[in-house]
Amino acid sequence: MHDYHALKVAAVDHLTPNAVALTFDIPESLSNMFSFKAGQYISIKHKINGEEIRRAYSISSAPSSKKLTVGIKKVAGGTFSVYANEQINAGDILDVMVPEGRFVFSPNDLVQHVAAFAAGSGITPIMSIAQTVLEANEENQFVLVYGNQNPEETMYRKELLRLQDKYTNRFFIQWIFSRSTEIDSLFGRIESSTVNLILKNKFKDVNFSGYYLCGPEAMINSVTETLQGNGIAKEKIHYELFTSTDAEDTLVEVLDGMAQVEVLLDDETFRFTMDKKALVLDAVLKENIDAPYSCQGGVCSSCIARVVEGKAEMVKNQILTDGEVAEGLILTCQSHPITPNLKIDYDDV
Numbered sequence: 001m002h003d004y005h006a007l008k009v010a011a012v013d014h015l016t017p018n019a020v021a022l023t024f025d026i027p028e029s030l031s032n033m034f035s036f037k038a039g040q041y042i043s044i045k046h047k048i049n050g051e052e053i054r055r056a057y058s059i060s061s062a063p064s065s066k067k068l069t070v071g072i073k074k075v076a077g078g079t080f081s082v083y084a085n086e087q088i089n090a091g092d093i094l095d096v097m098v099p100e101g102r103f104v105f106s107p108n109d110l111v112q113h114v115a116a117f118a119a120g121s122g123i124t125p126i127m128s129i130a131q132t133v134l135e136a137n138e139e140n141q142f143v144l145v146y147g148n149q150n151p152e153e154t155m156y157r158k159e160l161l162r163l164q165d166k167y168t169n170r171f172f173i174q175w176i177f178s179r180s181t182e183i184d185s186l187f188g189r190i191e192s193s194t195v196n197l198i199l200k201n202k203f204k205d206v207n208f209s210g211y212y213l214c215g216p217e218a219m220i221n222s223v224t225e226t227l228q229g230n231g232i233a234k235e236k237i238h239y240e241l242f243t244s245t246d247a248e249d250t251l252v253e254v255l256d257g258m259a260q261v262e263v264l265l266d267d268e269t270f271r272f273t274m275d276k277k278a279l280v281l282d283a284v285l286k287e288n289i290d291a292p293y294s295c296q297g298g299v300c301s302s303c304i305a306r307v308v309e310g311k312a313e314m315v316k317n318q319i320l321t322d323g324e325v326a327e328g329l330i331l332t333c334q335s336h337p338i339t340p341n342l343k344i345d346y347d348d349v
């Protein structure tokens with residue numbers, strides 16, 4: 001169920017001096033497994049200098065294209081992002097997990113106008129969502145607010161301009177640059193005033209059915225707050241964090257002592273003892289249990305498990321809803337056991 005599949009890189013396209021798009025060949029035998037919804041991501045596993053690296057990347061191609069493409073921006077000091085930008089060539093083989101993620105747009109028969117706010121590489125899932133919205137109904141409108149440092153570092157810029165030509169009068173882009181002054185663009189970053197400009201001024205007559213936010217935490221927080229301040233219901237606001245701060249919320253319980261842990265994964269049971277100060281996923285991996293994970297930063301949702309006995313507490317959770325937490329779901333990469341015994345099930349999620 002959590003298996004990786006060896007896929008061949010069909011093409012490597014340079015989007016900017018510091019970003020590439022990798023397109024994978026999906027063999028016919030895997031085409032059902034690798035079908036996806038607009039907004040989902042894949043996890044890639046690869047050995048670099050003897051170390052196994054796993055990373056999650058959003059799919060930028062639209063489901064209708066029958067292509068699986070991800071955009072990868074080089075991160076200073078990063079491992080996989082640098083490798084992908086500098087070393088991966090067409091024909092290389094990478095291990096890829098089937099698409100997952102809940103930041104999705106599902107088209108229906110109704111007219112759906114959508115607004116999106118993306119910063120930097122946060123554009124990747126929005127590319128897929130924008131194309132899907134525009135293809136779904138010829139009355140659908142899509143408004144994109146897209147922030148970058150300058151046009152040269154803007155991922156998918158050409159593709160966006162092409163889409164704008166194709167869908168004149170239905171696809172609108174508000175460019176924002178923080179280090180370059182450009183005609184018809186805003187200067188600065190996406191903030192409260194930008195959201196108000198879109199909602200109360202430029203597109204005040206459009207009734208948006210959904211808002212998609214993708215980028216760093218500070219942007220997501222300020223856009224969400226402003227949207228809600230404008231009376232937009234929480235259920236209409238969808239977001240995906242692209243970077244996360246290292247700051248941990250303070251745990252309310254003191255994490256002293258050891259916990260007996262039982263893990264159910266792919267119908268197998270594993271038992272071990274761990275320090276309550278450690279994170280569940282770290283302890284699971286140390287036991288060589290092949291549990292699903294990707295970002296290890298509470299961002300991607302690959303590592304979800306259900307607590308069936310005992311209690312675990314998350315240091316950070318911006319993915320699971322209150323209802324899911326009440327049901328016992330945890331992000332194992334963010335959880336510490338807080339009871340002497342903890343039983344978790346990766347299969348029942």
Ligand code: FES
Pocket residue numbers: 292293294295296297298299300301302303304331332333334
């Ligand atoms: S591994 Fe990504 S949320 Fe836990």
